[in-house]
Amino acid sequence: MKAHFLWLFVASTLVLGAFGASAAEAPSGTWLGTWPYTAPGTHNLNSFATGGLNDNLGVVYRPLVELTPAYYMWATNEYMPVLAESWGFVDDSTAYEFTIKEGALWSNGDPITSADVVNTYAIGRILGWTQFNSVANVEAVDERTVRFTFQEGKQSLLAERLILKEHVVASANYGDLAAEALALFEAGKTKDDPEWAALTSKIQEFRPETLIASGPYTYSLADVGEAFMTLRWQPNSLYSDKVRFGELKIWSGETEVTTPLVLSGELAHSTNVYPPATIDSFVAAGIRLVTTPRGYGPALLFNFKVAPFDNKLVRQAMAHAINRDQSAFLTNGLGASGTVFMSGILDSLTPVLLNQEDIDALNKYEYDLDKAAALMEEAGFTRNASGKWVDSAGNTISVEYTFPADFADFSAAARDATAQLNDFGFDIKERALPWQEAANAIRNGQFQLSVWSWGSGAPFAFNNLNNPTRRWTAPSLAPEQPGTGLDLNAYSVNGQTLNDAIVNVNAGLDVEQHKARAGAISRLINEEVFFIPLNEMLSVEPLNEAKIGGAPADDDPIYQNPSNDHFLIWLILNGTFFPAS
Amino acid sequence: MSSLTSSAPKLKRDETASLLIRLRRLTRSYAFRIIAQGLITIWAVTTFTFFLIRLMPGNPVDTYIDALMQQRNLTLEEAQRAAAGIFEFDPDEPLVQQYVNFLSKLVRLDLGKSITKGGTPVLDIILRYLPWTLFCVGVALIISFALGVLIGLAMGYWRGGLLDNVMTGFASIISGIPDYILALLILIIFGVQLQWFRVGEVRGGVDPTIEVGFTLEYIGSVLRYAFLPVLIYVLASIGTWILAMKSSTISTLGEDYITVAQARGLSERRVLTSYVGRNAMLPLVTRLAISVGFVVSGSVIIEEMFQYPGLGRNLFVAIAQRDYTTMQGMFLVITSAVVFANILADLALGWLDPRVRLDKKVD
Structure with missing residues (x-):
């Protein structure tokens, strides 16, 4: 009889428990958003493949399905907990750890553990994720804590951001692939081995039948x-x-x-x-319209192999000759603002990432046609009878400005810059191209002036200073691609080449050092005008x-x-x- | 026995000669030449597009990274991380090697796998979307052709009348408006301003909540979702058919046999249908056959605007993403459709008018 009561008690507890678990009811109401997801047929639920979650849900909706460890607040410069309850560098900064919140579950009821994180990164290593530029090893410390050991001297706040923004996937779906990945890595295989390529294909072609979510x-x-x-x-x-x-x-x-x-x-x-x-x-x-930073804007890019854009004075003159407030308005109405600091870093981030003394030293290149004219004369140009600038041989500055026709904002910025520079005395012709072709023209050095983005949606000096100064030239491009032709090794910052200075600007964890390094690079970019940041764009979103x-x-x-x-x-x-x- | 053995080779020689004669006759036949020309055209176009596609600026990896940065606001590092290892594509493989691989697969009817869609077979993509385009654009073509021929015939026969004056103006204007402008006008005026329908409810190919099957509900949903795209295709193309048919009718009316028919006292209806209409329609048949070929490619912008699950919309995405294999497969299907439509038109013309076949033989 006692045994019966015991079974009855256990059964009742289980039933109540089950009711308890399902007691949470779906809230009512529907969110109505948009994202250009992949159409049915090629749409899949793979977290790592094209046509999978990354494409289908993007940066906006994927975090609601597959949680990231934390969420970054730009205003306060801090991470907010999402999947992780704590995180940080270990004492000697050779590694980074985060701990998953207690009680975190997948949609199939399994607990979310550090093994899921290790498995996520095992697959990421096979796919060549950028995290492994600084991370050497990922291991579980305990059931909920995971440790990322850095390659020597590669610890950085940039690596922290990549770790805390990465989505964790469920071992129930990806455990087998992760086990193969770990085995390959432990066997000393590299991406040049056929097994590595075969596993990459296998990961790509994997089609999970169900999506196991950590988000709501x-x-x-x-x-x-x-x-x-x-x-x-x-x-x-x-x-x-x-x-x-x-x-x-x-x-x-x-x-x-x-x-x-x-x-x-x-x-x-x-x-x-x-x-x-x-x-x-x-x-x-x-x-209602909500305005947020877009993290980039259109920049006028020079081909440094084309005269007179190899002349700093001409570039400076052009910066003075373009009214950037007008550029902003014509680019995106109220959804853009003219660049102020000309530091190579977004205006919204310049006060955060640079010291005040560096900011004060920056030339703001105010719209001033007299100053622009004086610089042109200093560069050896004079105006001809038509008001056009000519060099000592009488040649006008007759060039093409290439821009992506399908990006309305960048097209408008380029066309306005063309009009303003022609009014000033240049002879520029517009050349609209499909955006893929415009990007490729920059890579291949087949342009004279062009427009592409500057700035970055990451709160670090590296990402900002990298784009476009370093992005469109060696060593970021393939050897046969000349890009803008800017030789980063021809410039020196604090005893380093400009290339090395940008790469190392956020090395280490000392924020003051980052600021000092970024300040020196910003001053050089400001002085040399490697590009003209025409304006900074805002995202105007209907709500x-x-x-x-x-x-x-x-x-x-x-x-x-x-x-x-x-x-x-x-x-x-x-x-x-x-x-x- | 010896006679038997000596007659056997002779029999074989006769058979061979007869086979050769039949083969020669076949190769000289009108149908054979038309089909052979068609197959050579398909091979030539396929080869040309194979190399043309690969000459397009930007490979799939660079394009994907640029797109993520520009359109999704990812940083370069995030975009590179997203693109890492997801493309089954080796940009360094020699072009000739790629072409040989492509042809060797093609003869086995293997169009390869999509570069940007995680290894999905291209044939699967085509088979999934082709029926929607065939249905939507095909129905629109039939409607616009039938209506255009009828209206154009009436306008030509009773030229100068009210119908002629009104419809000439209408056809001239409507044929000058691009289909995507018509689509936008319909969406904004009738959807947004007048709210005759909910804009979201006319997107897609079918209501996704209805189970797939040959049920009245499913078919009704397919027809409902196709209504606006079909309407726009019809409006965008009917003007051309009307004007072409009117012109053809007017020139037919000047023929002697029409005057004879009228002089014989035949009824106006009989003259209109049996004498004028039938003959005026002949030049339009060739045009229709060519249009049938282009049905396969659909209409990229209309399919995109209505999110209609057709081949055109997918071709647009494939081009934007530089998905070489998918583009190649779709171009092959479109080329084949146009070529076969032309072959059918040529064969039909040869059958309808024997002079066409004889002329070719004389040539």
Whole structure:
């Protein structure tokens, strides 16, 4: 009889436990967003493959399905816990550790453990992830703590960001592949071995039948339509009881496809880039606009192998001859601002990443046609009867300005710069190309002037100073690609070549050292004008408050986050956003 | 026995000679030459596009990294990390080697795997999307052709009348408006402004909540989602058919046999359908055959705007991503469709009008 009671008690406990677990009910309401996900047919649930989660959910929605250890707040310069409860460098800074929150579960009910992290990185190593430029080894310290041991002298805050922003995947899906990856690595194989290539293909061709999520939302292939896909709430996540949407409906498509949806009120929020006239239509329709940094802007790039752009004085003159506020307005209306500091680092980050004395030493290159003319004369140019600048042989500055026709903002910036420089006395002709061709023209040095991005969506001097100064020239390009032709080894900063100085700017963990190094490089970039940062762009995103409630006020610090640390990740996860009635 | 053995080789020689004669006759036949020309055209176009595609600036890896940085706001390092190891593509493999591999697979009907879609077979992609395009653009072509021929015939026959004046203006204007402008106008005016339909509910190929099957509900959904794209294709192409048919009708009306038919006292209806319409339509048949070939490629922009699951939309994505194998496969299908449509048109013309076959023989 006692045994019966005992069984009855156990069964009752299990039943109640089961009811308890499923007691959490999906919240009501639907989020209406957009992302250009891969269409059914080639859409897959692989976290590592093209057509998989990275493409389908992107930087905005993937963190709601596969959690990252932490979320970065740009305004306060700090990481907020998401999957991890603690993190940091170990005492001698030779390694980095983070600990997963207690009680963290996958959607299939398994606990999330350090083994999942180790397995994630085992596959990442096979695929050649950039984390392994600084990380030597990834190992489990205990059930919930994982350690990243750095290669000697490679510890950095940049590595920390890559670690804390990486999505962790479930061993239930990827454990077998990870075991093969670990075995290969332990056997001393490298990417040049055929086994490595074979495993890479195997990882790419792996098609998980179900998505095992750590975030509060998941989906299956049946939820993916041609026009929209639906992420559905799941009960096991750390954030399942916090989020307030039962499903996230994500419309497919880019700007031209989503515009009518925003106007008709069927889309509550969009990350697409809309032209100024469309933004005006949104305002007229009573749709709120939220402005965040985009983390980049258009820059005028020089081909240093083409005269007279090899002359610093001419480049400086051009910087004075372009009204950057006008450039900003014509590029993206109110969604851009003229560059102020000309430091090679985004204006929003310059005060954070540079010392004040370095900032004070920067030439702001104010719009001043007289100064520009004086610099041109100093460079040996005179104006001819038509008001055009000519060299001592009487040659005008007749060049082409190549720009990507399909990027409306960059096209507008390039065309405005062309018009302003022609008014000043240059003879520039526009040349519009498909964007892939425009990028390739820069790589191959087949341009005279061009436009591409400057700045970066990462809060480090390296990422900012790298783009475009180092990005479009050796050693970042293939040996046969001359790029801009800028010789980084011809310049010296604190006893290092410019190339080495940029590469090492964020080495070590001493932020003051980073600032000092960045300041020296910024001064050089400012003096030499390796490119002209025409303006800094903002992301103007429609947020329809008839559909979504809880959006913070415009001056909330969360809106200082650029798109790749998008505000909606944090605001959805923590239940700040809710469905409007 | 000896006679038997001596007659056997003779029999064999006769058979061989007869086979050669038949073979020669076959190779000289109109149908054979048309089909052979078609196959050579397909091979030539396929070869040309193979090299042309690879001459396009940017390889899939660079393009993917640029796209992630520019359109998804990733840093260079994040983009490189995302692109790391995901492309089954070796840009350093010699072009000739790639071509030989491509041809050797092609003869086995293997179009290879997508470079940018994690090894998905290209044939699977084509087979998935081709039926949607064939249905949507095919139906639109049939409707616009049928309506265009009827209206053009009536306009030509009763030229100068109200119908002629109104429809000439309409056809001239509508044929000058690109299909994507029509699509935008319809979406903005009827969807956003007048709210006759919800913009989101006309996107896609079918309601994803309905189970796939030959049910009334599923078929109804397919028809409902195809309605606007079909309407736009019809509007964008009907003007051309109307004007072409009107012109053809007018020139046919000047023929002697029409005057004779009218003089014989035949009814106007009979003259219109049996004498004018049938003959005026002949030049349009060739045009229709060529249009049928282009049905396969769909309409890139319309499919993109309505997120219609057709081949055109996927070709657009493949080109943007420099997915060489997928582009190659789709171009092959499109080329084959156009060539075979032309072959059919030539064969049909040869059958309808024997002079075509004789002329070719004389040539």
